[in-house]
Amino acid sequence: MTTTTPADAPAPGSGPAPGEVVLDASGVTMRFGGLTAVRNVNLDVHAGEIVGLIGPNGAGKTTFFNCLTGLYIPTEGTVRYKGTVLPHRSHLVTQAGIARTFQNIRLFANMTVLENVLVGRHTRTHEGLFSALIRGPRFRRAEQESEERAMELLRFTGLQDKREHLARNLPYGEQRKLEIARALASEPGLLLLDEPTAGMTAVETTATRELVLAVREQGTAVLVIEHDMRFIFNLCDRVAVLVQGEKLVEGTPETVQRDERVVAAYLGTPFEGEPGEAEAAEVQAAEEADTPGAQHGQQEGKTD
Numbered sequence: 001m002t003t004t005t006p007a008d009a010p011a012p013g014s015g016p017a018p019g020e021v022v023l024d025a026s027g028v029t030m031r032f033g034g035l036t037a038v039r040n041v042n043l044d045v046h047a048g049e050i051v052g053l054i055g056p057n058g059a060g061k062t063t064f065f066n067c068l069t070g071l072y073i074p075t076e077g078t079v080r081y082k083g084t085v086l087p088h089r090s091h092l093v094t095q096a097g098i099a100r101t102f103q104n105i106r107l108f109a110n111m112t113v114l115e116n117v118l119v120g121r122h123t124r125t126h127e128g129l130f131s132a133l134i135r136g137p138r139f140r141r142a143e144q145e146s147e148e149r150a151m152e153l154l155r156f157t158g159l160q161d162k163r164e165h166l167a168r169n170l171p172y173g174e175q176r177k178l179e180i181a182r183a184l185a186s187e188p189g190l191l192l193l194d195e196p197t198a199g200m201t202a203v204e205t206t207a208t209r210e211l212v213l214a215v216r217e218q219g220t221a222v223l224v225i226e227h228d229m230r231f232i233f234n235l236c237d238r239v240a241v242l243v244q245g246e247k248l249v250e251g252t253p254e255t256v257q258r259d260e261r262v263v264a265a266y267l268g269t270p271f272e273g274e275p276g277e278a279e280a281a282e283v284q285a286a287e288e289a290d291t292p293g294a295q296h297g298q299q300e301g302k303t304d
């Protein structure tokens with residue numbers, strides 16, 4: 001298992017002042033014909049925060065992410081990043097400072113690990129076509145800087161030894177890490193993760209938690225969708241619950257997991273996980289059994 005510590009973390013790109021509102025989604029509504037998938041949702045994320053977004057299947061979580069990242073134009077509402085209203089184009093949203101990963105992995109399967117991260121850097125490189133064609137000194141310098149930064153991110157995610165491997169040959173957990181490395185390559189102030197631990201073993205889930213904490217340490221706020229409640233409640237500073245497109249509750253993990261409406265609508269029974277304890281036991285058992293290559297239940301391919 002690769003551990004990621006804040007000491008490995010690269011310098012923040014445009015690290016915002018602590019506490020600054022990085023994301024301000026206000027009155028976001030998304031209708032598909034007669035179906036209102038997201039209804040009047042308000043959500044803030046501050047610098048230095050890890051915020052969780054949970055809710056039953058079909059609650060509108062991914063649709064809300066799509067509204068934040070320019071994939072969908074919300075029927076109503078506005079989304080601001082550091083005070084500026086975001087355009088409805090995903091590459092412009094990335095350029096503004098929001099990066100994301102997807103529920104179903106979207107890597108360039110036949111490109112190497114390093115190339116995948118370099119693709120993620122394109123919003124931060126400014127060399128024009130002419131410069132690229134003649135491969136002048138400026139272009140080569142930019143290319144070298146990009147590669148150095150990409151290697152930093154591969155070290156950060158523990159993938160440095162796999163730089164020349166084809167993405168499709170990586171184990172599932174490492175493909176997920178590569179997605180995060182690629183998203184970080186655009187130097188985001190906010191990272192959106194859509195079910196980052198889906199199909200992972202307990203060991204991989206713990207590594208993902210460490211990685212997300214390290215991402216926060218290096219100055220990127222995180223908004224994460226996840227069905228694994230132990231992961232969410234042990235990781236997040238704040239959790240928002242969507243049910244049938246509406247925000248039902250928002251608060252600290254302690255508040256949310258004890259809220260009767262959340263228990264009734266989603267959790268079923270109150271969440272009993274002692275922070276870290278059960279997780280640690282699972283990880284230890286898995287390590288003792290030496291089964292990091294256990295089967296992964298890959299998510300069904302789903303259109304986001």
Ligand SMILES: Nc1ncnc2c1ncn2[C@@H]1O[C@H](COP(=O)(O)OP(=O)(O)OP(=O)(O)O)[C@@H](O)[C@H]1O
Nearest residue numbers: 032035037055056057058059060061062063064304
């Ligand atoms: N492009 C679309 N066109 C029509 N309906 C859509 C579209 N995208 C999502 N929906 C519908 O919107 C609702 C919310 O779906 P969404 O995928 O956002 O839920 P979710 O909370 O992310 O669910 P899950 O946890 O299963 O991923 C669902 O009823 C879904 O069928």
